[in-house]
Amino acid sequence: MDPVFLSRLQFAVATLFHFIFVPLTLGLSILVAIMETRYVRTGNSEYKKMTKFWGHMFLINFVVGVVTGITLEFQFGTNWARYSKYVGDIFGSILAIEATVAFFLESTFVAVWFFGWNKLKPGTHAICMWLVAIASNLSAFWIIAANAWMQHPVGYEIRGGRAELTDFLAVITQSYAITNYLHTIFAGYVVAGFFVMGVSAYHLLKKNEISFFTKSFRIALVFSLIFSISEVFMGDIIGKEVAKLQPEKLAAVESQWETQKGADFSLLLIPDEKHERNSVELFNIPNFLSFLAKGDWNAEIRGLKSWPPADRPPVTAVFASFRIMVGLGFLFILLTIIGWFKRNRLESSPIYLRIMLYSIPLPYIATLLGWIVTEVGRQPWIVYGVLKTVDASSPLAGSQVAVSLGAFIILYSGLGAIAIWLMARHAKHGPETV
């Protein structure tokens, strides 16, 4: 068995699993902090009940995110030794900064928050939740900045057979880092918003704790409405950046084979990688792809065929992931706008509530697909234009990686199943009286 392929698979399993839990942490920490702040401001115990109910869910989710994050950090060394050696000067330092600046803060204060209800003044206690929220969102920045450097390396020079840092600020302030960061945290906010709305919908359908869940739903609705719209705008900005900085990724995302001026956009398209064409292209919007990618109806879009086959990313997976992600992104806007009009009569909208309940997984799916577009779309490079994935692995035997991959799958399935079961159980049970 090919150790590089297995290592890629293992990294994909570990990252995607990690990123089931992270987005909820990013968004729910803020929602819980908002709820607790309202409790402190108004003294209304319903908000305290809310803080505890959603906070409980947050904690189960949080711990899985934490423990699966550690394996990611160490996997760069275990499975991608040549990568680590080549880029550690830049990439490693960003990860180390993440730990010292953000992760300590998050992990210390999440415990103070959980155990500290009776030890701290209400205001101080709420500040702890804000610190957790700020730290997790700060932590995401460093991770995304590191990833952005893999997509678009800047501020470095190749010296002595490795990439060495020459401009730290360029690395952390490049627009790819900022835009992808915002895109990622907004995705997390939509995940959390839909999660809270979905669980609330479950109880509203059962006419259970109507006031409590109507309030929860509305807080999450406003949050989701703002960020699902912002998310699509961010997506558009990133699309234009990809067109400029990673043209082969754009070509794969759109399954564009020929270099063309004024390229059309097909609403229905099925790529045929084997014959380097699309087997179906229907409902064309003339010149629209050029406009989307470059903001100019007649701009030239470079086609996949202009790169040798070995330098192209896999098209079907990237294309399909992207299309579904974008479709879901618009669906989230639609669902939250409908919610906005129904916000004052939620209990009498059972169909909408049922849709929202079953929509809980959708933002998760969109987020994971986004990572597939980003990471698979960068292939065959691990650091775009600098280092190929095949040259980045550790000198391991295939059997070694096969065993660890099996262990990852078994352990993570068990862990995920238990965490999701515990969260579902708590969600169904509803809030405790405080």
Add this chain to the structure above:
Amino acid sequence: MLETIWFLLWGLIWGIYFMLDGFDFGLGILLPFIARSDKERRVIYNAMGPFWDGNEVWLITAGGVTFAAFPTTYAVMFSTLYTPLLMILFALIIRAASFEFRSKIAGLSWKSFWDACLFIGSLAPALLFGVAFANIFRGIPFDNNYVFQGNLLTLLNPYGLLGGVLFIALFLVHGSIWLAIKSDGNLQLKAKTAASSIWIFLLVVSVVFLGCTWFATPLYKNYLGNPILFILPLITVLALLATRLFIFQNSFWKAWTASSLTILTAVLFGIVGLFPNMYPSSIDSTLSLTAFNSSSSPLTLKIMLGVVLVMVPIVIAYQTWAYHLFSGKIDEAMLSSKESY
């Protein structure tokens, strides 16, 4: 110079990690032997409750600074120690899960399952970290392609295992003292008894380990060349003796401080002996990775030094505040609250 400073910081961060998470490991291993009722088990879980996560971040930081400051060491160390390292990570995952999940369901078999996970999740990292560091002191069989010539059993040689047993003994004493701080009555008495009897075992293992180190590793070379350095193991020995004295006097906070110092200086003893090596090859010493041939560029080392010198004191300040906030004993009120494990 930058490399030397980073080498010492690297050792210090590993030392702090073992000093802090060490008592968690010790308590996890001790749990099945010392706790006779669910209440006693819960005292142990809650004694670690507010701390284990913050402690574990020191490991992430240790990994992170290895990556940032010594990328070649990070790459070769982590890939050649592939199997034991992943075993440690998996163990840490089930340990964390046992903290967070055990209290969520009332059933007896559910709780025993997580107790078993906590035990394994504490024993395996304590043992394997000890094995790994002892083997690094000896030298690791990797060749000029950075390929590990051996398997897990290669690492489980007598000296490696002795290192593992030493770590377990250090952590058991450390954890028992922490339990004595956090509990009272019968459990505190049991914790004290455990601490003082395991201390004797620790003393024996330490002496044997230091003796074997003379024959199995080149660690003493730096000390013989620079006898002033012997002050470091001297502090370790004094701290170890003081630990026993303070346990005897029922001054558990002082005993814990002494035990912390024992662990910290024991780790530093090894690291200073290793210098300038970070990851020596036992096949060919010219392949050994040192602080100088595996480090990052001066710019990265400088930036990271700035980050660490600013952030680590801040981290230590708020973690100390958190330790202070939860320094009280685990009492009935705490155990009957919903905000507990």
